[in-house]
Amino acid sequence: MTDSLNEQFGRIYDQYIDKIYRFVYLKVNSQEVAEDVTSKVFTKGWEAFQNPGSEIKNPGAFLYQIARNAVVDYYREKGRTKVVLADNGPEMVDPGTNAQDKAILSADIGIVKKAIAKLKKEHQDIIIWHYLEDMPIANIAELLGKPAGTVRVMLHRGLNDLKDMIKEA
Amino acid sequence: MTRITQKQLIEQIKTLKEIKPRKEWAVLLKSQILSEKKAEAVILASEVKPVSFMDTISSLFFAPRGTGQRKLAYAFAAILLLVFGVFGFSRFMQPGALPEQTPAALTVQSPVKQDAVALNNLVQVAKNQKTTSTSAIKDISAKAKDLTQNLKNNPAQDPQTMKDIANSLKTLADVPGTDLSANQDVKDLYQAVVQSQIADLSKMTLTDEQNKALDEAKDLYFQGKYTDALEKILLINK
Numbered sequence: 332m333t334d335s336l337n338e339q340f341g342r343i344y345d346q347y348i349d350k351i352y353r354f355v356y357l358k359v360n361s362q363e364v365a366e367d368v369t370s371k372v373f374t375k376g377w378e379a380f381q382n383p384g385s386e387i388k389n390p391g392a393f394l395y396q397i398a399r400n401a402v403v404d405y406y407r408e409k410g411r412t413k414v415v416l417a418d419n420g421p422e423m424v425d426p427g428t429n430a431q432d433k434a435i436l437s438a439d440i441g442i443v444k445k446a447i448a449k450l451k452k453e454h455q456d457i458i459i460w461h462y463l464e465d466m467p468i469a470n471i472a473e474l475l476g477k478p479a480g481t482v483r484v485m486l487h488r489g490l491n492d493l494k495d496m497i498k499e500a
Numbered sequence: 501m502t503r504i505t506q507k508q509l510i511e512q513i514k515t516l517k518e519i520k521p522r523k524e525w526a527v528l529l530k531s532q533i534l535s536e537k538k539a540e541a542v543i544l545a546s547e548v549k550p551v552s553f554m555d556t557i558s559s560l561f562f563a564p565r566g567t568g569q570r571k572l573a574y575a576f577a578a579i580l581l582l583v584f585g586v587f588g589f590s591r592f593m594q595p596g597a598l599p600e601q602t603p604a605a606l607t608v609q610s611p612v613k614q615d616a617v618a619l620n621n622l623v624q625v626a627k628n629q630k631t632t633s634t635s636a637i638k639d640i641s642a643k644a645k646d647l648t649q650n651l652k653n654n655p656a657q658d659p660q661t662m663k664d665i666a667n668s669l670k671t672l673a674d675v676p677g678t679d680l681s682a683n684q685d686v687k688d689l690y691q692a693v694v695q696s697q698i699a700d701l702s703k704m705t706l707t708d709e710q711n712k713a714l715d716e717a718k719d720l721y722f723q724g725k726y727t728d729a730l731e732k733i734l735l736i737n738k
Binding site for chain 2: 337340341344345348349352353356357362365366369370373374377440443444447458462463490493494497498
């Protein structure tokens with residue numbers, strides 16, 4: 332039984348580790364913190380997964396929900412603000428990942444990343460999920476418990492805010 | 501960047517997909533989460549009471565007052581105590597009739613085995629990465645320390661576990677760029693493993709050649725050359 336649970340969670344882990352790490356990283360802007368928060372997310376996810384009373388229908392939504400809470404907890408515990416961390420910028424990113432380096436070395440991408448970190452939390456989530464993780468609007472709506480129309484409006488506003496921030500940069 | 505269209509902006513956002521976690525960190529985290537929790541699950545499973553009639557007795561004792569059930573409960577409990585007391589005493593009086601430990605209990609009493617599995621996982625990660633990062637060295641060193649301590653506390657281990665640890669150390673030594681034989685925690689672990697292996701081999705019937713190799717391993721051990729001693733021992737075990 333445990334082996335089977337291990338295998339199942341192993342597959343979920345493989346499927347979501349990049350996504351959850353990226354989601355967290357874009358919010359905390361630090362490799363070290365992103366690794367720490369992401370490990371907490373998967374540890375909690377595994378604990379819940381092992382609980383015989385819990386039935387996790389959508390592991391992705393479940394992990395994203397834990398990740399959102401874990402990021403909130405992180406800022407609450409540290410008493411930091413998103414803006415302060417966003418200013419720490421690209422130099423804190425893992426220098427060992429070539430692909431990541433490529434993304435960070437591009438000045439334009441660096442600006443987009445910083446601008447995303449400064450967005451409102453919900454706009455940030457929706458933009459990351461929809462454009463980075465290719466999540467359909469309906470799934471985002473379900474995840475946030477909001478009507479799809481509202482999510483579409485928020486996505487539009489988020490993009491406009493992002494554009495304005497980039498113009499100012 | 502000032503005259504960016506919405507399409508360009510979306511393209512720029514999509515490029516952030518390149519952000520990925522360090523591969524070795526991701527592999528290590530997966531291995532840690534799954535192996536540690538699995539060990540916890542084994543311990544928890546062993547803590548489940550083997551018999552449930554004690555719960556029944558307990559529930560009977562705490563039956564509501566005035567129902568008449570409590571009197572019945574006391575009578576029932578007294579009979580049970582008497583029957584099992586007599587049965588237990590008679591078993592105790594029989595020579596060599598001590599109950600054997602269940603496999604589950606043995607699993608729980610072997611933190612060495614759990615550490616050995618965890619060490620092997622860490623070593624395999626280092627091996628797959630073909631190099632050892634600072635964090636991996638730290639993790640391996642910490643696990644080696646735990647393992648050494650557990651070996652000191654429980655020196656009697658099954659030969660297969662010790663062989664597994666010895667093989668993990670050998671694999672680790674073969675990973676390029678590692679210099680863990682100088683690490684004190686790893687060195688202590690080498691010493692403990694070699695000591696245990698020498699003790700085991702000394703009890704076995706060996707060929708002349710194997711006996712000679714064992715003597716050489718002992719010499720190397722006394723000279724503090726644990727890595728070389730382990731190499732010799734692994735050759736004898738082959």
